[in-house]
Amino acid sequence: MPPFLYIFLGALAVVSALGVIIQRNPIHSLLALIATLMTVAILFIAEDAVVVGFLQIIVYAGAIMVLFLFVIWLLNLQVETGPTGHLALKLFGSLAAALLVTELIFILAPHHLQVKFTHEPVGYGSLASLAGKLFTDYLVAFEVTSVLLLAAVVGSIALARRLPGTDDPRAARKIAS
């Protein structure tokens, strides 16, 4: 990837990531998040991780962000008008942010940055290489994850289900337990 493209996309990703936390309107924040995901996906694709890049767009930008959109609509989140939260929250927030920045400074210190670039073999990042790894080296983790997701889906349906004759989902939960 040419350096200017990397710098341009990286700057775009950072600016849109900032937009996520600076925007007061939740929908605008969501759009900024989609823009961040898209630019990172393009960075992936430019670095030959084609499948990861496209999967990021399909799964995150195309599906999960739509769910975020639904949640924002259904919770009827409004535009933030002023600062919110307790003093203690702000204090802890600042502390956590300071910790994170210190950590980043340590990680990005020059002596850590002597990254060695290696030449990836031809076909690196293709669907075949990814699938090969998933279905050989990481088969157990892959299958266990799918079972986990299935359990999560069944669980959430069981929790949200309304039995006939009851309006209250909590009643269904009691019966289920």
Add this chain to the structure above:
Amino acid sequence: MPGNPQPKFSDAALAEYRQLLGRYPTRQAALLPTLWIAQREFGWLSDETLDYVAHLMELPRAHVRAVVSFYTMFHRKPVGRYLLDVCTNLSCRLRGADKIVGCIRRRLKIEIGETTPDGKFTLGSAECMRHAGPRRCSSSIRTRTSKTSPKKASSNSSTSLPPVTIELIAGAIKAILMIVTALGLSLFLLYFERKGSALIQDRIGSNRATLTGFGKRMGMPNLGIINTTIADPVKMFTKEDFIPAGADKFLHTLAPFLSLFPVMITFVVIPFGDTISIAGHRIGLEAANLNAGALYLLATIGLGVYGSALAGWSSNNRWALLGGIRATAQMISYELAMGLAIVSVIMTFGTLNLQEIVRGQGGVWFGFLPRWAIFTQPLAFILLLVAGAAESKRIPFDLPESESELIQGYFIEYSGGKQAVFMLTDFAEQALVAMLLTTFFLGGWQIPWLMRDGFHLPGGAFLALPALAISLMGVVAFLVKVVALCMFLGMVRWTLPRFRYDQLMRLGWKGLVPLGLFNVLVTAFVVVATGRVQ
């Protein structure tokens, strides 16, 4: 195609090979040109490819290997797109060949025999073709260098390489062609929407639009297609662009374009013709030949949902919002079925590249039946047809706009040009669905019984045709299939009534998705059982 364990010539290459055999006295003599075909097909000659060629030509493996190892222009390792061969014998070195090699090594950071990580350049060494004398030698370096241009590599930019420039220009032309085709199809669909629906529903349809209203009164003839296709856009773009009070102005303006953009960029991966040769350059007739084309397609189609969702939300109108929510839920539900249908086709052909999928549909079964995927994957065809109609939000899936309860749904608050952009999106989506069905199931640009050299009719009759004519016929065939499918989708629209929302969701989640999963499972079994798994 590195490490392709089971190489196999495409039908076109096979036809070429058979033609070759007739030209040479013995099989041994035809080995060199056949190896050229193999190298062109697979990029390089792996051991498996050599075995395949040996098997195909009924020659001993050792013989094939001996020939390949003798000639330096056969690549036994994967090579980049551009091969930089620099002569390194003594006389060329004296004329500065070392400097050229050093320059390439510095710029591309590769050694002789290596390939750049982006797969673009391979540096090789060669012996000059012309040993006549030092002068000739140096000129031979120059012609080689100018052909593969390491000189340009030293002057900073790889985009100024002549082949790349030609590729860029060709790419731009193809992209513009594709967009113009999409817009043209949309115009045709607009006309078909007005007059075709009237024909089916036994009405006259729009008949008042003439070039000037004055002309109509003066008895000017009705100009048919021109009237509607000009009058509609002109009317829309001259109307007031209205933004309701309390609307999110930025998103309200962005939304129509956010819904048009993903559809338009999806067209670039659709192959509309075979590779053609113009002035020695081989140009593939698709705007972008992506190896992960099918993934790209799913990604861009998945992004289309934001246009209608945000249009509904930003209008500050509860019917618009309801329409937006309906559109969003409908599109993410049917995307799944669409993805599953496409996955089974991908499994059938073992590639994500759309051009390869179309190539895989060339040839015939049993001597007469075209190898179109609709015959192997009929269920997936129906799935994609239904899911595609639902994705483009047309009747019977037009619940997001259902005028009887939501008035116009998510674009209720749009007028003028932005409304026109939403309409354009609808038509372009319909054209896109038709193109997807054509590419995945109806053989794309393939014409039944037409091969690289002409028609091979089922009865054994043969009609030879020039290569360029065959390529152009492919493009026309693609367009004919797309238009026919568009009209079919249109007829479905004007025949069926609208679904209820619960019926829509039940069809999507309890009908199409399980069927799609079942189809993927069966396809997987068949692919493994027939031993085509890689």
